[in-house]
Amino acid sequence: MNRWTFPYKQHRHAPTVPGAPALEVRNLCVRYARHQPPVFENLCLALFRGTRVALTGPNGAGKSTLLKAIAGIIDAEGGSVELFGSPKGSCHHRVAYLAQKAAIDWRFPVTVRQFVTAGRYVHLGWLRRPRESDRKMVQSVLERLGLTALADRRIGELSGGQQQRCLVARALCQESEIYLLDEPLSGVDSATREVLAALTRELTATGRTVLTATHHHDRLAAEFDEVLHLQHGLLTPSVPEPLTVVAPEVPCTT
C-alpha cells in the first residue's frame, strides 16, 4: 500500500485534542468584495461530536456563506476554523460538504457512479485512479441510498430528489467526520426526506457531526438536537420548536 501519493493539499492525521469540539469557529469574518460590508464578523461557533445541528435564518442571512467558509470554498478574511482541536488546514479531509444543487452543472455528461466516485478523490489525490476498494465503497453507498438502478444514468436525467441523493452519496464517500449540508431538503420528495433524516441519525449515532442549513422549520425538533439562528450577522441558539408561522418557501441561491 506504500505507493506514492500526491494529495491536492497536504494533510496529516492530527490526533484529536481531548475535550475539543468537533468543529470550532472563532471570530470568523467573511465579505464578498473588499468594499462591501462583511456578511458576518467575529462569528463564533462550536459543535460537539455526535450532534445534529440545524442552521436557520432568512434568505441572504449568510447560512451558505458560513458553510462555504468552513468548507474552504470561499476565503475568510479573518478568524480561525479548528477541527478536533487542530487548525483546519492540516485536516481539511475530515469535513465533507454537500453543495446546493444549483451550484452544479447537471447537464455535464457524467454518470451517477462517476459523480459519486468523486467523493473518493480527496483520498486519491493527483494521478491516482479509483481502486477496487474505492469502487466497492461507492457501490455500497449507492445501495444504501437506493441509487444502484440509476448508477449508469447521466446525472442530468435524474429528478430533483435523486440528484440530492447523489450529492449525499458523494459526501458519504468522503468518509469524513463532520458533514456540512447546505439545504439538503430543497426540492426533495418526502421519501428522500425520510432517507436523509434516517441517515443523519445514523451518522451522529456513530460519532459524526452534522451541520445542516435549512429553511424547513416544520420538523426541527424531531430531526435536530440543536438549532442555531443566523440573522444580521449574529448567531443565536434557539430552542428547537416548530415555528407557528412558516414563511413561504423561496428558493434560496445565496
Added chain:
Amino acid sequence: MYYLIHPFHYHFMLTALLAASLVGITCATLGVYVVLRRMAFIGDAIAHTSLPGLVGAYLLGFNLLAGALVAGLATALGIGWLSRRESLREDTAIGIVFTGMFAVGIVLIGITRSFRDLSHILFGNVLGVSFTDVGLIAIVAVVTLGALALAHKELELTSYDPDYGRHIGIPVDRLRYLLLILLALAVIAAIQAVGVILTSAMLVTPAATASLLTRRINRMMVAGAGIASIACLTGLYGSFYLDIPSGAAIVLVATLLFVAASVWQALRRVAAQRRLP
C-alpha cells in the same frame, strides 16, 4: 485505389496529412472541454488575437509561430485574469481583449502594406508546412494530450462542480489557466493547418459532432479525434483533386460530418417516438 494513394506520392501531401491529423486529434480532444465548458468563444478569440503576434513577428523577422504563441498566451492569461472571481463576465472580457488585439493586428498589417504574404496565415496552408513545423505540432500534441490524460479526473470534476473541487483542495483556478494555456498551444498549432479565421472550427466542430453521438466524455474524446482525422484526410483529397484551399476543405468536411450527425440524431429521435404507442 490509385486515386486514394496517388496524392501521397508527393512528399508535401504526406507532411500535410501528418500535420493536419495531429492538429485535428489534439484540437478535437481538447475541444470536448471547450464544448462542455462553453469555451468556444475563447478558442475563437485566441485564434484571432494571435494575428498581431504573427504580423509583429513577420515585421521583426522572428519565427511566426513564436509570435503567435506569445500573443495567444497573453490573450489566454489576460482573459483569465480579467474574469477571475467573476469581477467581469468572461464573455465581456473576451470581447474586449479579442477585438482590441485584432485591431492591433489590422494596424500592423496596414504598416506592412503586404496582404499577400500574410494571407496564408489568415487562411492557413497546410500544404506548405515545413518539417520543423510538424515537429512543433507534434510537441504541442504530446503536451496537450498528456496533460489532459494526467489531470483528467480533476478537469472533469471542476468542469461540473468547481466548488466541490475547491472544497477538497484542487487548485481550480490554476486548472482553468492550464486549460487556457493548452488551448493557446492547440490554437497556434491549428493556425498552421486551417488559418486564423477557421481555427475555432477545429476546436468546436469535431467535438460537437462527437457530443451528438455519445454521452460519455472519454468516448467523446476518442470519437472527436476520429472525426477530425477523417475530416483532415478527406479534406486533403478534396483539396488535391478539386484544387480548393486545404484549410477550408478540411473545415467543410468537418461541418458536413456535423450536419450528418445532427440528421442522424434527429432521425433516431423520430424513430424512438414512433416506437412509443
